[in-house]
Amino acid sequence: MKQSIIEIVDQVKQKQSLIHNITNQVVMNFTANGLYALGALPIMAHERREVAEITTQSDALVLNIGTLTEELLETMIVAGRAANRKGIPIVFDPVGVGATKFRTEAARKLLSELEINLIRGNTAEISHLAGLKADMRGVDATEQLDGEIVIRQSIEKLAIPIVMTGKTDFIADQATIIKLTNGSALLTKITGAGCLLSSVVAAFLAANQSNILAPTAAVAYFTIAAEKAAEQATLSGQFHIAFLDALSGVTATDLEERLQIEKVSVNGSEF
Ligand SMILES: Nc1ncnc2c1ncn2[C@@H]1O[C@H](COP(=O)(O)OP(=O)(O)O)[C@@H](O)[C@H]1O
Numbered sequence: 001m002k003q004s005i006i007e008i009v010d011q012v013k014q015k016q017s018l019i020h021n022i023t024n025q026v027v028m029n030f031t032a033n034g035l036y037a038l039g040a041l042p043i044m045a046h047e048r049r050e051v052a053e054i055t056t057q058s059d060a061l062v063l064n065i066g067t068l069t070e071e072l073l074e075t076m077i078v079a080g081r082a083a084n085r086k087g088i089p090i091v092f093d094p095v096g097v098g099a100t101k102f103r104t105e106a107a108r109k110l111l112s113e114l115e116i117n118l119i120r121g122n123t124a125e126i127s128h129l130a131g132l133k134a135d136m137r138g139v140d141a142t143e144q145l146d147g148e149i150v151i152r153q154s155i156e157k158l159a160i161p162i163v164m165t166g167k168t169d170f171i172a173d174q175a176t177i178i179k180l181t182n183g184s185a186l187l188t189k190i191t192g193a194g195c196l197l198s199s200v201v202a203a204f205l206a207a208n209q210s211n212i213l214a215p216t217a218a219v220a221y222f223t224i225a226a227e228k229a230a231e232q233a234t235l236s237g238q239f240h241i242a243f244l245d246a247l248s249g250v251t252a253t254d255l256e257e258r259l260q261i262e263k264v265s266v267n268g269s270e271f
C-alpha cells in the first residue's frame with residue numbers, strides 16, 4: 001500500500017493536472033495556492049456560458065456548495081454534464097449540507113443528475129447526505145460522531161466512493177474501507193482545509209483513477225503535509241503558510257515514515 005501511494009504521488013507530480021473548481025467564495029484563493037503547491041494547476045470559472053468549455057479542457061472538476069446560489073447550482077449541472085460526457089472525474093464537496101433545506105436539496109439534485117466519482121465531506125456532512133442524523137452549526141458538526149459506523153452506513157446508502165474527514169479520515173468504496181490517522185488539529189483552525197482537500201483529491205483522481213488508492217494517497221499526502229507544517233508553526237496564521245509550503249514537499253521518506261493506516265477492511269473482514 002505504501003509503495004502504491006508513493007507511486008501515485010509521483011504520477012500526480014508528473015501529470016500537473018488542470019483542476020476546474022466551481023467552489024465557494026471563502027476558499028478560492030487558498031485552493032488555488034494549495035493546488036499550485038501540490039504541482040497541479042487550478043482554474044476557477046463560474047460563468048454558466050463558459051463552464052462546459054473550461055471543464056472539457058480540464059483533468060478533473062470539483063463541485064463545492066459552500067456559498068451556493070440557485071444560479072451557481074444550474075452552472076454546476078452544466079459543467080458536470082460536460083465532465084460526464086468526456087469521462088472527466090467529478091469530486092463533490094457538500095459543504096454545510098443539512099444546515100439548510102436549500103443546501104440539502106441542491107446536494108440531492110447534483111447527486112441525482114450527475115455521475116459523481118467521489119464525495120469528500122466531513123463526518124457530519126457525509127452523515128446528512130446519507131440520511132443519517134447529525135446536528136450542524138454552520139458548516140461544522142455540533143457533536144462527535146462515530147466515524148466507523150457513519151462510513152459503513154454511508155457507503156451502503158450513497159454507493160459512491162467517499163472520503164470522510166475528521167480527527168480520523170476514512171476512504172471507502174463498496175468493497176473497501178481505509179482509516180487514516182495522520183494530520184494536525186491546526187487544520188480545523190484555518191478555513192478551507194476540507195475544501196482544499198477535495199481539490200487535492202481531484203488532482204490525484206486526475207492522475208490515477210483508482211477508487212481507493214488515489215484518494216487514500218491524496219489524504220495521506222495532505223495530512224502528512226499538515227503534520228510537517230505543525231512542527232514549524234503553533235498558531236493558525238503561521239500554520240496556514242507553513243502548510244502551503246509543506247504541500248509542495250512531502251517526500252517518499254515522509255510517507256514511508258509517517259503514514260498511519262490503522263485499519264483496512266475489505267468486504268467487512270479486517271486485515
Ligand atoms: N480534530 C482533528 N485533528 C486532526 N486533523 C483533523 C481534525 N479534524 C479534521 N482534521 C483534518 O482536517 C482536514 C479537513 O477535514 P475536516 O475539518 O473534517 O473538513 P471540513 O473542513 O470540510 O470540515 C482533513 O485532512 C482532516 O484529516
Ligand SMILES: Cc1ncsc1CCOP(=O)(O)O
Nearest residue numbers: 024026066191192193194195
Ligand atoms: C466558512 C465557510 N462558509 C461558507 S463556505 C466556508 C468555507 C468552508 O471551508 P471548510 O469547510 O473547508 O473549512
